[in-house]
Amino acid sequence: MAVRPEGTPCWADAMFTDVEQARRFYGHVLGWSFGESSSESGNYTEAYADGKAVAAVVPPAPGQEGRSQWCLYFASPDAAATAARIRDHGGELLMEPMRVGDFGTMCLAREPSGAVFGVWQGGTHEGFEAVGTPGAYxxxxxxxxxxxxxxxxxxxxxxxxxxxxxxxxxxxxxxxxxxxxxxxxxxxxxxxxxxxxxxxxxxxxxxxxxxxxxxxxxxxxxxxxxxxxxxxxxxxxxxxxxxxxxxxxxxxxxxxxxxxxxxx
Known part of the structure; x- marks a missing residue:
């Protein structure tokens, strides 16, 4: 897959207190199927449309329980550099750039008015495998x-x-x-x-x-x-x-x- 230009939406996930309910809901509404999850990965579970990865659902970490919301990630060739610009221009870093195994590097941020978003520097996981097709972003x-x-x-x-x-x-x-x-x-x-x-x-x-x-x-x-x-x-x-x-x-x-x- 071609490298996405910096700032291109590249992934979406959401935390759900009841992950099984979320799987049933989105599986029925969007036709998603779901991959395997494990406690080692925080039960992070990818969703698939026609066999292609399109999103993920995950239970909240202890202390992070609250209203569920979708988080959109923007592509970056250098998550640390993007995080620095976020801070320099009035944003707030909620999670400093963190390497996720060989999958890539992520950070979470809040823009100045309060909307939360993510940054993703792809490794073996480049992000959406499909866009604009049924079930996909x-x-x-x-x-x-x-x-x-x-x-x-x-x-x-x-x-x-x-x-x-x-x-x-x-x-x-x-x-x-x-x-x-x-x-x-x-x-x-x-x-x-x-x-x-x-x-x-x-x-x-x-x-x-x-x-x-x-x-x-x-x-x-x-x-x-x-x-x-x-x-x-x-x-x-x-x-x-x-x-x-x-x-x-x-x-x-x-x-x-x-x-x-x-x-x-």
């Missing part, structure tokens, strides 16, 4: 109440170029690398309860958005938005039974005109 957006802090941080740390979506109804930016869009940023409005912290919303591809929503709600998931048509696909925002937010999108069903974007 497709897109992500940083939801923040303070875009004036988030935007300059992301461009400084990962070298993104920012484009503003020309829509008076929302405050949205798209960040690209070499002309390719890799991440969105949405300003959180009053529609979000104040107790909901900033977070990174991860999108997974599904062949049928309505069927995925029905499967999710049938297993205790909650619909936050949609299903709704968009120029990018039919999409819905969900929370799983343990509170982790994510979205599903059918990229084959697109309606409407693509929004215009401007530099800045």
């Amino acid at each position: 497709c897109w992500a957006e940083v939801f923040t109440r303070e875009p004036d802090r988030t935007d300059p941080f992301l461009t400084a740390v990962f070298g993104y170029r920012a484009k503003r979506i020309e829509d008076e109804a929302i405050d949205f930016r798209v960040f690209d690398l070499g002309g390719d869009p890799v991440l969105g940023r949405m300003r959180m409005t009053d529609d979000f309860p104040p107790e909901v912290p900033p977070y990174v919303n991860v999108y997974f591809t599904v062949p049928d958005c309505d069927a995925a929503v029905a499967a999710a709600t049938g297993l205790g998931g909650v619909v936050r938005f949609g299903p709704a048509d968009s120029p990018f696909g039919r999409v819905a925002a969900l929370s799983d039974p343990q509170g982790a937010n994510f979205s599903v999108i059918d990229v084959t069903t697109r309606r409407g005109e693509m929004p215009q974007a401007a530099e800045g």
Whole structure:
């Protein structure tokens, strides 16, 4: 696999107090199967779509119990150098760069407005083995109440170029690398309860958005938005039974005109 440019989303995982429930839920909603896990690896369990690694689930370490959330990792050729830029530009390191055997090196961080993310310097584990296919990662957006802090941080740390979506109804930016869009940023409005912290919303591809929503709600998931048509696909925002937010999108069903974007 070609080396991903620095700042490209490359992996996603989530901690769940009830891992078996998470396996049942995502297995049914996204069609995932799961690999073996062991206590030596902290019961870190990879998820597969059509035999390709697309994410992982893991129980929390002692003392880390809390609300479940998906963590998106960004590729880096040098996790230590990326960690230094995170610190230099107002971010907080939650976990210093740590080597994970031969798999790679990781760190966890919080951007200035509060959204948590990861950095991954790949070794034998390069990250997603599939993107944009059913069950696999497709897109992500940083939801923040303070875009004036988030935007300059992301461009400084990962070298993104920012484009503003020309829509008076929302405050949205798209960040690209070499002309390719890799991440969105949405300003959180009053529609979000104040107790909901900033977070990174991860999108997974599904062949049928309505069927995925029905499967999710049938297993205790909650619909936050949609299903709704968009120029990018039919999409819905969900929370799983343990509170982790994510979205599903059918990229084959697109309606409407693509929004215009401007530099800045």
